[in-house]
Amino acid sequence: MLYELGEYYERVDDYDLEYQSQSELDVPFWRELVMRYTPQRVLELACGSGRIGLELLHSPGDFKLDGLDIEPAMLKAYQRKLQSEPIATQQRVTLHEANMVNYNLPHKGDYDLILLPFNSIAHLYEIEQQLDAFKNTYDHLMPGGRFVVDTFLPDIDYLSNALNRPSNVYLEDEIEDSNQEFTMLLYTSRKYDTFEQLQHIVWTHEKFFETGENERYLTRLDMHVFFPRELQLLFLAAGFRIEAIYGSYDWKPFGKGTRQIVVGRKAGLTLV
Incomplete structure (x- = not known):
């Protein structure tokens, strides 16, 4: 795998x-x-x-x-x-x-x-x-x-949501850059595999810059529970x-x- x-x-x-x-x-x-x-x-x-x-x-x-x-x-x-x-x-x-x-x-x-x-x-x-x-x-x-x-x-309710509603996207955090150049929003969607005890996580990182520009990228991360x-x-x-x-x-x-x-x-x- x-x-x-x-x-x-x-x-x-x-x-x-x-x-x-x-x-x-x-x-x-x-x-x-x-x-x-x-x-x-x-x-x-x-x-x-x-x-x-x-x-x-x-x-x-x-x-x-x-x-x-x-x-x-x-x-x-x-x-x-x-x-x-x-x-x-x-x-x-x-x-x-x-x-x-x-x-x-x-x-x-x-x-x-x-x-x-x-x-x-x-x-x-x-x-x-x-x-x-x-x-x-x-x-x-x-x-x-x-x-x-x-x-x-492990949080059973949390894992249950990741198992039964894996397509749901959640806002995890809103972070201000220390230099006040941008604000970053973090979203996640999670899918839980009960057999492998794995969380499959997709992170969406969205930055809004003071200049008016914005950047958006995805990263994936697997975590064993x-x-x-x-x-x-x-x-x-x-x-x-x-x-x-x-x-x-x-x-x-x-x-x-x-x-x-x-x-x-x-x-x-x-x-x-």
Whole structure:
């Protein structure tokens, strides 16, 4: 099966604009997580253009941070943003263009914290891909290291609408450019495949410029829907012990929010 992924992430500036408000929700959680675990070497899978990683560098501690992504345009944007940081901060970061399914990094076995934030796990479509990614991540962690995955909790009503009314188009957001050069409207239509547990999403991006011009383009994106037991079994199948599950970015217990944030622990040494 052919999956849609790349084109959605190729327009990095638009992606950054669309998700700038997300940082207010999840970045405080990731910064607190790093402060609680005090890691020495962190790996962020599907790091994108550095929305989360760059903020983590401003947390207490001098941990090394690796970022991994499959999209070259995202990594170029990350590197460009990194140039604005002090030299000492830049030297803490290493970026890798690779697939989270089969990456093999120089510091394999040295990471004490690996992150997979904000629904990026939904781009692991096949069972084999999912298992390979989890087992590979397990191998990259040091004994006692943690793997933290954050994804949305399936909304049955939402999926039912995507199943029974797939042609409906919804206005998702209206965003003002920070330079006040344009307003962007985001529309989506979604179709849900119950057998593959896939959302097939078509995004319509429409920009209205102050000059009177407008631009309209479509992107497609497929996302696997992970149900809670399925996600937890992936951790267990890869050898992890599930240490905690949170339901929101404010550390509520699982079931008290719209997220499933799972912390898996590799067997071995006890870390602080």
